[in-house]
Amino acid sequence: MSKSYYEILGINKDASAEAIKKAYRKQAMKYHPDRNQGDNTAEAKFKEAAEAYEVLSDLQKRQIYDAYGKEGLKNSGYSGPGNSEDIFSHINDMFGDIFGFGGGGRGRRRDPNAPVPGEDLRYDIRVSFMEAVHGVNKEVSITKKETCWTCEGTGARPGNKPQVCPSCQGRGQVIRSQGFFQVSTTCSRCNGAGQIITDPCADCHGAGLINRSKKVSVRIPAGVDTGSRMRLSGEGEGGRRGGPSGDLYVVIHVDEHEYFQRDGQTIFLQLPVTMVRAALGCEADVPTIHGTTKLKIPAGTQSGERFSLRNEGVPSLRGGGKGDMVVEVKVQTPVKLNKEQKELLRQFDELSKQHEEEGFFSRLFHGHLGKQKKQAEDQEKVANG
Numbered sequence: 251m252s253k254s255y256y257e258i259l260g261i262n263k264d265a266s267a268e269a270i271k272k273a274y275r276k277q278a279m280k281y282h283p284d285r286n287q288g289d290n291t292a293e294a295k296f297k298e299a300a301e302a303y304e305v306l307s308d309l310q311k312r313q314i315y316d317a318y319g320k321e322g323l324k325n326s327g328y329s330g331p332g333n334s335e336d337i338f339s340h341i342n343d344m345f346g347d348i349f350g351f352g353g354g355g356r357g358r359r360r361d362p363n364a365p366v367p368g369e370d371l372r373y374d375i376r377v378s379f380m381e382a383v384h385g386v387n388k389e390v391s392i393t394k395k396e397t398c399w400t401c402e403g404t405g406a407r408p409g410n411k412p413q414v415c416p417s418c419q420g421r422g423q424v425i426r427s428q429g430f431f432q433v434s435t436t437c438s439r440c441n442g443a444g445q446i447i448t449d450p451c452a453d454c455h456g457a458g459l460i461n462r463s464k465k466v467s468v469r470i471p472a473g474v475d476t477g478s479r480m481r482l483s484g485e486g487e488g489g490r491r492g493g494p495s496g497d498l499y500v501v502i503h504v505d506e507h508e509y510f511q512r513d514g515q516t517i518f519l520q521l522p523v524t525m526v527r528a529a530l531g532c533e534a535d536v537p538t539i540h541g542t543t544k545l546k547i548p549a550g551t552q553s554g555e556r557f558s559l560r561n562e563g564v565p566s567l568r569g570g571g572k573g574d575m576v577v578e579v580k581v582q583t584p585v586k587l588n589k590e591q592k593e594l595l596r597q598f599d600e601l602s603k604q605h606e607e608e609g610f611f612s613r614l615f616h617g618h619l620g621k622q623k624k625q626a627e628d629q630e631k632v633a634n635g
């Protein structure tokens with residue numbers, strides 16, 4: 251049989267709300283994942299304690315649990331405990347309760363033992379065009395402040411509690427009179443912390459935090475673009491006095507590609523095609539971000555004409571399909587022709603003249619005159635008819 255929630259927290263069935271909080275705080279500190287990295291047993295215990303606390307700290311849930319056990323909770327519509335994402339949030343709630351966080355007005359007396367959440371961190375990372383398109387795993391090295399576990403982030407030598415600052419009575423601010431005004435300034439004795447540490451922790455010298463270098467692996471999903479942000483929960487700076495860690499935000503910057511361009515999920519490519527092949531039509535090999543594909547270029551294709559290739563674009567970040575690829579044909583005028591090639595082109599030119607006279611230039615130069623002539627003929631017809 252699995253342990254009861256009371257056994258998990260090591261308390262009696264008639265434990266007071268205060269005793270439950272205290273017992274949970276102890277367990278949470280002991281098995282905190284930051285403190286026990288890679289230790290699955292500790293992680294399981296941490297979650298177990300959170301689950302127990304979630305139920306026992308809620309009077310209604312506790313009553314149901316006492317009477318009918320875990321099954322009873324399920325049957326009464328409680329979605330079931332153990333939602334690990336909530337763990338940190340209710341650590342906050344709990345410490346908030348205990349230490350009078352939340353709802354406190356300005357100038358409220360700050361408890362020197364109150365937890366302080368860790369700062370969020372930002373890390374900018376460069377990835378290649380192809381890495382952004384296909385996704386990549388990166389390991390980043392960050393230096394950050396982590397909770398000092400020697401003093402559990404209090405800054406005080408173990409067994410020694412920080413003292414409420416006597417100058418500001420823990421407010422962190424002192425009020426001075428200047429003429430008619432009262433001005434509130436940061437307490438110089440505690441630098442606004444509201445507490446003073448008389449016997450600092452030897453490891454962190456009273457800061458409660460220690461600088462550490464840490465390698466964090468970041469899974470960058472396929473489809474990210476410059477400006478994409480990823481949040482790594484709990485990888486920011488450590489909290490003090492039991493406060494949760496901040497988050498790490500990884501901000502993506504994508505390098506340009508020599509040939510491909512990108513707009514969201516659409517890939518653009520300029521494809522050079524010889525004059526002759528554009529005229530005669532061909533099947534071209536087109537490099538794509540996924541490999542190569544064939545593209546049928548119809549006879550008579552002009553420079554600048556665009557062709558769409560479905561699903562040859564960038565995968566969607568939110569799942570679902572890939573974008574398209576747009577291939578723009580760039581017809582290449584031949585250079586460095588040899589004698590024979592020149593001769594053939596001259597012959598081609600001779601043969602083309604006939605067409606051209608009925609073509610663009612003839613329309614341009616003679617079209618206006620021709621139109622006048624036709625109008626004159628039509629008028630003559632009307633006159634005669």
Ligand SMILES: [Zn+2]
Binds near residue numbers: 406451455
């Ligand atoms: Zn310390």
Ligand SMILES: [Zn+2]
Binds near residue numbers: 438440445
């Ligand atoms: Zn002070």
